[in-house]
Amino acid sequence: xxxxxxxxxxxxxxxxxxxxxxxxxxxxxxxxxxxxxxxxxxxxxxxxxxxxxxxxxxxxxxxxxxxxxxxxxxxxxxxxxxxxxxxxxxxxxxxxxxxxxxxxxxxxxxxxxxxxxxxxxxxxxxxxxxxxxxxxxxxxxxxxxxxxxxxxxxxxxxxxxxxxxxxxxxxxxxxxxxxxxxxxxxxxxxxxxxxxxxxxxxxxxxxxxxxxxxxxxxxxxxxxxxxxxxxxxxxxxxxxxxxxxxxxxxxxxxxxxxxxxxxxxxxxxxxxxxxxxxxxxxxxx
Amino acid sequence: xxxxxxxxxxxxxxxxxxxxxxxxxxxxxxxxxxxxxxxxxxxxxxxxxxxxxxxxxxxxxxxxxxxxxxxxxxxxxxxxxxxxxxxxxxxxxxxxxxxxxxxxxxxxxxxxxxxxxxxxxxxxxxxxxxxxxxxxxxxxxxxxxxxxxxxxxxxxxxxxxxxxxxxxxxxxxxxxxxxxxxxxxxxxxxxxxxxxxxxxxxxxxxxxxxxxxxxxxxxxxxxxxxxxxxxxxxxxxxxxxxxxxxxxxxxxxxxxxxxxxxxxxxxxxxxxxxxxxxxxxxxxxxxxxxxxxxxxxxxxxxxxxxxxxxxxxxxxxxxxxxxxxxxxxxxxxxxxxxxxxxxxxxxxxxxxxxxxxxxxxxxxxxxxxxxxx
Numbered sequence: 001x002x003x004x005x006x007x008x009x010x011x012x013x014x015x016x017x018x019x020x021x022x023x024x025x026x027x028x029x030x031x032x033x034x035x036x037x038x039x040x041x042x043x044x045x046x047x048x049x050x051x052x053x054x055x056x057x058x059x060x061x062x063x064x065x066x067x068x069x070x071x072x073x074x075x076x077x078x079x080x081x082x083x084x085x086x087x088x089x090x091x092x093x094x095x096x097x098x099x100x101x102x103x104x105x106x107x108x109x110x111x112x113x114x115x116x117x118x119x120x121x122x123x124x125x126x127x128x129x130x131x132x133x134x135x136x137x138x139x140x141x142x143x144x145x146x147x148x149x150x151x152x153x154x155x156x157x158x159x160x161x162x163x164x165x166x167x168x169x170x171x172x173x174x175x176x177x178x179x180x181x182x183x184x185x186x187x188x189x190x191x192x193x194x195x196x197x198x199x200x201x202x203x204x205x206x207x208x209x210x211x212x213x214x215x216x217x218x219x220x221x222x223x224x225x226x227x228x229x230x231x232x233x234x235x236x237x238x239x240x241x242x243x244x245x246x247x248x249x250x251x252x253x254x255x256x257x258x259x260x261x262x263x264x265x266x267x268x269x270x271x272x273x274x275x276x277x278x279x280x281x282x283x284x285x
Numbered sequence: 286x287x288x289x290x291x292x293x294x295x296x297x298x299x300x301x302x303x304x305x306x307x308x309x310x311x312x313x314x315x316x317x318x319x320x321x322x323x324x325x326x327x328x329x330x331x332x333x334x335x336x337x338x339x340x341x342x343x344x345x346x347x348x349x350x351x352x353x354x355x356x357x358x359x360x361x362x363x364x365x366x367x368x369x370x371x372x373x374x375x376x377x378x379x380x381x382x383x384x385x386x387x388x389x390x391x392x393x394x395x396x397x398x399x400x401x402x403x404x405x406x407x408x409x410x411x412x413x414x415x416x417x418x419x420x421x422x423x424x425x426x427x428x429x430x431x432x433x434x435x436x437x438x439x440x441x442x443x444x445x446x447x448x449x450x451x452x453x454x455x456x457x458x459x460x461x462x463x464x465x466x467x468x469x470x471x472x473x474x475x476x477x478x479x480x481x482x483x484x485x486x487x488x489x490x491x492x493x494x495x496x497x498x499x500x501x502x503x504x505x506x507x508x509x510x511x512x513x514x515x516x517x518x519x520x521x522x523x524x525x526x527x528x529x530x531x532x533x534x535x536x537x538x539x540x541x542x543x544x545x546x547x548x549x550x551x552x553x554x555x556x557x558x559x560x561x562x563x564x565x566x567x568x569x570x571x572x573x574x575x576x577x578x579x580x581x582x583x584x585x586x587x588x589x590x591x592x593x594x595x596x597x598x599x600x601x602x603x604x605x606x607x608x609x610x611x612x613x614x615x616x617x618x619x620x621x622x623x624x625x626x627x628x629x630x631x632x633x634x635x636x637x638x639x640x641x642x643x644x645x646x647x648x649x650x651x652x653x654x655x656x657x658x
Contacts, residue, residue: 181436182388196377200379
């Protein structure tokens with residue numbers, strides 16, 4: 001039941017609107033920028049009235065960037081593809097390693113268990129720049145510099161701790177007796193893990209996977225140092241728009257819109273399952 | 286249908302950075318084939334740990350558990366041939382009640398028709414036929430509990446473990462189901478271990494009750510024996526409602542009379558011949574004893590126990606009278622309606638045959654009703 005007065009409701013709506021404008025306006029502005037040329041973007045005073053054109057998108061997709069100084073080849077689509085590839089495989093590998101590990105940390109008490117879990121978490125708060133220097137040396141020796149495998153490996157620093165700690169919490173919330181009941185009915189440990197524990201923790205696994213994907217997607221420094229142009233994701237690729245003849249704001253905006261689209265689509269798609277899973281109250285004792 | 290033998294089992298929990306907890310101490314217990322045993326005790330007494338060790342969810346720190354002559358304590362839970370109903374129901378949320386009850390049958394490769402029939406019959410017995418197609422989260426706690434119980438009972442197993450199987454049910458339904466479940470377990474000759482803290486449930490369902498306290502088995506006996514011949518002061522005071530009244534007393538015997546001088550001034554004198562010769566003999570060597578008197582054996586009316594009424598409650602079929610005697614409150618139960626004003630003087634008596642005598646130091650039973658323990 002709602003006991004709040006009309007005034008409270010109005011105030012709440014006003015505040016929510018304010019917050020939404022604050023957060024969503026930049027996104028709207030970027031979208032508008034992506035449809036303009038550099039000249040209209042930079043005019044003073046700025047105006048939301050302009051003639052939209054898709055030149056920026058065309059330039060990105062064809063890879064031909066036309067500037068006043070001349071034509072420039074950019075590998076934006078290649079970068080986008082790299083981002084998809086790197087993020088997808090990193091998250092997949094992290095799920096493969098992290099979910100069973102999270103289950104082990106949640107269910108079994110073993111020597112140094114907490115210490116190992118904490119060490120893995122500490123990867124998240126170690127500044128990436130700190131590990132990059134030694135890492136780049138190792139990678140050179142190992143021949144992993146500028147390889148997808150090398151990057152996916154490094155991305156585990158981002159994805160694995162996240163998945164491990166979020167999913168662990170979900171496993172801990174599931175009453176072990178639900179699994180016990182399944183086991184005692186004549187099912188093996190492995191079957192219980194795959195048929196009972198994982199399905200029950202699915203909302204958590206989905207949430208963790210999504211978050212890890214976003215973090216991997218947004219990563220900048222690792223790929224900047226450890227990969228060269230043909231293996232770099234969009235975040236690094238966007239640097240190409242800072243050209244000798246100036247910053248290509250229109251193309252940057254279009255690139256942002258394009259690069260946000262996959263994560264946005266994934267988030268919208270996964271959101272349904274997240275809400276469903278959470279509202280089902282499936283993991284209640 | 287198997288015989289369960291627990292011998293010398295210990296369970297020691299070793300939490301990180303904390304002192305180890307000895308939850309079960311050298312427990313030995315045999316449950317005969319088809320017998321229903323209740324593990325009775327207050328929380329933390331080790332009864333659930335015992336059950337989980339039998340099921341295989343906890344390691345046995347020391348000792349062996351065998352079922353039907355086969356050592357099972359090292360096997361995986363799935364290989365033990367044991368069925369269990371969990372206290373927290375533990376139904377699998379994505380499955381309906383019927384699917385939950387059937388999943389062990391499925392694992393045992395029963396045909397769908399066979400398993401459906403079994404589930405249906407079990408649901409009828411437990412009165413949950415109407416919720417078979419619902420999901421666990423959409424039914425009440427009592428219904429979930431019955432579904433969990435049904436899931437355990439519906440399958441064939443060498444041993445059935447029931448952890449507080451009826452804690453969430455309404456009293457009326459509980460009484461009805463107790464009878465049905467006992468009948469079912471008897472009919473199918475199910476060897477059963479039931480964990481409960483409810484004496485009534487243990488008395489109604491079990492053939493024998495194992496009373497546990499502090500991880501130690503206090504007594505393993507039939508319900509009647511537990512009541513009439515408690516092995517020690519703990520069982521004596523734990524079993525029975527309201528609990529047994531206990532006095533510490535000095536003993537004096539002079540051949541003709543046995544006197545108990547209760548601390549605080551009351552003395553109980555009995556002719557020596559009302560207690561058997563071995564008991565009198567034993568008491569002559571005893572300085573002090575603990576006397577246990579069941580509230581039902583403490584009668585109102587002329588007697589050596591004098592006190593003041595603290596409260597007097599008519600419960601519809603019996604009266605509970607609390608009396609302050611020698612600085613402490615004791616309870617007497619009368620079958621008839623008694624009206625006594627609070628604060629009024631009252632006298633109580635007890636027959637020699639109703640005394641339970643325990644060693645004052647160890648608490649071990651010495652004599653019950655005039656006979657040696």
